Amino acid sequence: MPVAPHITEAMASSSFIRRMFEEGILLKSRFGADQVYDFSIGNPDLEPPEKVALMLKEMGASPQKGCHGYMPNAGYPETRSAMAAKVSAEQGVALDHSRIVMGVGAAGAMNAVLKAVLSPGDEVLVSAPFFPEYAHYARNHGGNLRTVPSKDDFSLDVGAIEAAISSRTAALIINSPNNPTGKIYTRTDIEGLAAALKRSKERTGRSVILIADEPYREVVYDGREVAPVFPSWPDSVIVSSFAKNLSLPGERIGYAAVNPASPDAQGLTDAIIFCTRVLGFVNAPATFQRIVAQCWNEKVDYSSYLKRRNLLTGILDEAGIEYSLPEGAFYLFCRVPERQATSGDSGNDGAFCEHLKGKRILAVPGKGFGKPGWFRLAYCVSEKSITLSREAFKSARMEW
Template sequence: MSVPERIKKGTASGSLVRRMFDEGLAFKKKYGAENVFDLSLGNPITEPPMEFKQELLKLAESKSPGLHRYMENAGYVDTRAAIANNINKEAGTKFTENEIVMTCGAAAALNVVLRTILTPGDEVILFTPYFPEYFHYITHHDGIVKTSPTDEQFIPRIDLFEKTVGLKTRAVIINSPNNPTGVVYGEKVLHDITDVLKRKQKQYGTQILLISDEAYSRILFDGLKYQPIWPHYSESIVVTSHSKDLALPGERIGYIAIHPGCTDKDGLLNGFIYSNRTLGFVNAPALMQRIVARLQGISVPASNYQNTRDYLYNSLTEMGYSIVKPQGAFYMFPESLQPDDFAFVSELQQERVLTVPGQGFGTPGFFRIGYCVDNRTLEGALIGFRKVAEIYKI
């Protein structure tokens, strides 16, 4: 018994996204990559903006010594200051470098925050459908997952949320634009969620942190504007990265930002820095920190994703699929054409179209499409979607 039960359990339940990734590889081996239409991932095919390569080349040619050394575990002061300035520009806030910790992407940021804030038995609330990795991160750090449903538009049911928040609630994670639905929370939604949290904090005499995962905050459609959480709630923490907005997921660069007015802000920040170090991240990658400091305010164009959204949404709805129209990110979460979403995804697989069953996101009866793919994949997938839809036509 070399591997403990909790790891065995995690591996076996796995992330369905990851499992689909492995199945995708097997399919590609069997049929040839060009004959498989893989919509199971969130791996941007867009290249980073040209400014990224320019900065990378400048750094490669730089004669400055020490470019590759360790630095403060929170990250370079210059980088944190550039990020704070950008937040202030976008949200009219007064952040300084002291409220920012650089991390190895949003995934590390979430782990650092959860490691720091959770005492065994603390509860963390997720709205369904949720990004599956949250479940593993929370349980890794001895937290208990509580889920709260959304309505038919995937907007949190505030009446039910209110009943889920209890004495043991330590944090709530929100994610807008959302993976897997593409839904964006407007000001009213943010107001309603934080209103409940304010009242519950008072009722229980506890601190309930709101963790806002903003990995897709710059991929917004239809002229929608980014809605910061900061004006709504002082007990809030943003975790984010440049994996999607600068198309750099392999480079592992992101950050944590904590509200300047958060209770015990310094204690939490010191905890984040300690957790960043002792979880073994040590610090975020040095070269990437230097580059993103110069690229704040730049992002890949959302218009390409919006065009794909339009094309895919129009094609699928015309075939009979029922979908909440995404307003951001690069995912769609249509209803499965039969109650068993796993069986439905298997039917799509027979047409060599790879998607992920909704049960992996805590919401059976749906499936997720990641449409950050090239045209060949999209066109091939649409043929498969049509064939399967025709089986269900009455």
């Protein structure tokens, strides 16, 4: 068998979101797309801003030569400068293009950062529930993901994180707004976390790199602020992309930004550039580097996500299913209801998602996010589909 056993094992335990997505395609071909309520995957359904299509047209028609060639591994200088302006505004800390490395989506950028900082056996901490791919990303580079439960309201449990830090801890990943909970961490949370990282550094002699994974930064409700991390902790890196805010997930365009206050900011940036190259990415896609250099601050109306959040929470309220109200992103994290029938699998998120599937509702069990007893609904789907799911949720709840 040519496949390495650890890959076979990882594949078996990790493909649950994709499996749901693929089962959805089958169900839709059997019952019709309208009759399947597919909340399985976070594929934004807003179209990218018009300027993206206009630029593509212009670029296609342009006689300019050499625009498909190799470039510096970190990306085009003008794109890096545009990202530096973006990150400076978001973080309230001035940085220039030299601290930016363009990446193949947030996922590619995260892998380059982890490869740059992990030694074999190192730990990467994350607050659970979390984006399940992080476990694979850490393992890709010889690290182990260690999870720390969040507080009941899904905010960071700073005390528990501090207690989990040891001399093996290389990095801590935070993700705000969070997938799967929609939680946004406040300035007080981040400042408290930075104080804990400072104490940990004194205790272990090692500085933990804080990686803020921010692809949902712009998708926030009720004017919420996504707190910056650069002013609070020097050893920090932002990882982000244009997958969710500009609806470009398939174009694989993102970046890593290194805090200029990091004691070895140049060394860390150079290492991320090198890792982008040797991971085989070489550089982020050229065409979309040009596009995001000009479109990164296009105005996008995210109010339809808020509308859909409210529509879906109304339906869940009616059905009697509890959830944590998202402050950003487009996921609803819901508690598996108490079972009325006495089948013994009360609170079992896998069984409940199977039960929902029987009603043609596709949801993802919480176990894979590190939170059994819960399930995730991605509501970046049509209003019509959400509205049509009402009776299915009600009967699923009643028959559980």
